Amino acid sequence: MFWIICAVLTGAVGFAIIAPLLRNRGTGEPAAAFDLRVYRDQLQEVDRDLERGVIAPEDAARLRTEIGRKVLDADRRLSQDTAGKAGGRGLLAMGVLALLFAGAVTLYLREGQPGRDDLPIAQRIANARQIYESRPSQAEAEARAPAPVTPEVPEDFAALIQQLREAVARNPDDPQGLALLATNEIRLGNLAAAREAQQRLVELRGDDASADELVRLSALMIEAASGLITPEAEEMLARALTREPTHPQARYLLGMLQLQNDRPDRAFPIWRSLLEEGPEDAPWIAPIRTAISDLAWLAGQPDYVPPVPMPGPDAEAMAAAEDMTPEERQQMIAGMVSQLESRLASQGGTPEEWARLISSLVVIGNADHAREIWTEAQARFATQPEALDIVRQAATEAGLGE
Structure with a gap:
C-alpha cells in the first residue's frame, strides 16, 4: 500500500509538471513564427509610410532598427522551438523526474526500513521493555563515556584537593570527608571519582542514607555514564523514593528514565505533576516546560495545556x-x-x-x-x-x- 500511494502521488506531481510542456505539442505554428510575420509586416508598413511622406526618413530608420531587433529575437526563438519542440522539453522534464524518483527510491532502500510493518502498541511496549532490560551496567557505561573535560585549577587549590584525597584515604569511614571530597571532585570534573566518594558515603550510611544522598549518588552515576540512567542509578532512585516518595529531583530523573526507554506515556504524568507542583524557579521546571507539550502529544494527550506560571509579588x-x-x-x-x-x-x-x-x-x-x-x-x-x-x-x- 505504501508503494502504491507513493507511485500515485509521484505520477500526479509529474503530470502536473509535464502537462504545460506538452500542451503545445502537435498544435499549429510556434508563437515565434507568428511574431516574425507581424514584424515583417511592420517593416513593410514603415516603407509604405515613408513613400507616402507620412514619416520622416530619420523616424523610418529608427523604426527599422527597433523592429529589426525584434525580428532577430523572434528568429532566435523560432530556431530554438524548431530544434527542441515542446515535446522535447516534456521528455527532458520526464527524464529528470524519473531520475529524481529513482534517486529517492534508492535513498529510501539504503537509509529507510521498507520491510518494517506498522507496530501495534503491544509490540512497541515489548520493544521498550527490551531497551530497558538491555541497558549497560554502570561500569560498562562509564567505560564507553567520553573522557570528561577537566578545568584548569590553581596549583594551591589542586594541592588542597590532593591533601583531602589523602586524608580520606587514611580515614575512609569519615562521612564528612567523603561528602566534601565528592563535592570537590565534581568541581574538578572528575565525575567517576566523585561518584566513588558518594557511593562510599552511601554504603557507610547503610539504611540511614537520606533521600538527598541517594539522589545525589544517582545523579553522579548518570553524569559519569554520559547521561544514561543505568540499572545501578535506577536502584538509587528507587531507594530514595522509598524514603521520600515526593522527592522532586528523584521523580524528575525517573521521568527521564522512562523517556530513555521509549515510554513517554509513563514519563508524562510524572513530569506533569512536577510542573504543576512547582515552584517555578526549581531547576527541573525549565527543561520540563520546554518538553512537556511534545511529551503530551507522544503520550496520547495532545489537548494538554501546560499551566501558566503565576509570578508572586516582587x-x-x-x-x-x-x-x-x-x-x-x-x-x-x-x-x-x-x-x-x-x-x-x-x-x-x-x-x-x-x-x-x-x-x-x-x-x-x-x-x-x-x-x-x-x-x-x-x-x-x-x-x-x-x-x-x-x-x-x-x-x-x-x-x-x-
Whole structure:
C-alpha cells in the first residue's frame, strides 16, 4: 500500500509538471513564427509610410532598427522551438523526474526500513521493555563515556584537593570527608571519582542514607555514564523514593528514565505533576516546560495545556506591603486574588491553582463567592478524580464542605 500511494502521488506531481510542456505539442505554428510575420509586416508598413511622406526618413530608420531587433529575437526563438519542440522539453522534464524518483527510491532502500510493518502498541511496549532490560551496567557505561573535560585549577587549590584525597584515604569511614571530597571532585570534573566518594558515603550510611544522598549518588552515576540512567542509578532512585516518595529531583530523573526507554506515556504524568507542583524557579521546571507539550502529544494527550506560571509579588511589592495599613494590604491581596480568578476563567489552570483561589477567597472574607468557585471547579474537574480531590481538600479546609 505504501508503494502504491507513493507511485500515485509521484505520477500526479509529474503530470502536473509535464502537462504545460506538452500542451503545445502537435498544435499549429510556434508563437515565434507568428511574431516574425507581424514584424515583417511592420517593416513593410514603415516603407509604405515613408513613400507616402507620412514619416520622416530619420523616424523610418529608427523604426527599422527597433523592429529589426525584434525580428532577430523572434528568429532566435523560432530556431530554438524548431530544434527542441515542446515535446522535447516534456521528455527532458520526464527524464529528470524519473531520475529524481529513482534517486529517492534508492535513498529510501539504503537509509529507510521498507520491510518494517506498522507496530501495534503491544509490540512497541515489548520493544521498550527490551531497551530497558538491555541497558549497560554502570561500569560498562562509564567505560564507553567520553573522557570528561577537566578545568584548569590553581596549583594551591589542586594541592588542597590532593591533601583531602589523602586524608580520606587514611580515614575512609569519615562521612564528612567523603561528602566534601565528592563535592570537590565534581568541581574538578572528575565525575567517576566523585561518584566513588558518594557511593562510599552511601554504603557507610547503610539504611540511614537520606533521600538527598541517594539522589545525589544517582545523579553522579548518570553524569559519569554520559547521561544514561543505568540499572545501578535506577536502584538509587528507587531507594530514595522509598524514603521520600515526593522527592522532586528523584521523580524528575525517573521521568527521564522512562523517556530513555521509549515510554513517554509513563514519563508524562510524572513530569506533569512536577510542573504543576512547582515552584517555578526549581531547576527541573525549565527543561520540563520546554518538553512537556511534545511529551503530551507522544503520550496520547495532545489537548494538554501546560499551566501558566503565576509570578508572586516582587521584592518591591513585598517592601511596599510592609508600610501599608491593614486595609491597604487587604486591597492588595484582593487584587492578586482577582487576577488569579481572571486568569483561571480565561486560560484555565491546575487544580492546585483552583484550590488556592478558593482558600484565598475565604481568607479575604468572600466565602459565598468561594462556594461558587468550588461549584464551578466540581463541574470542571468532574472527569478528573485526582484533580477534584485536590480542590475538594482545599474547600473542606476552608469550611465549604461538599
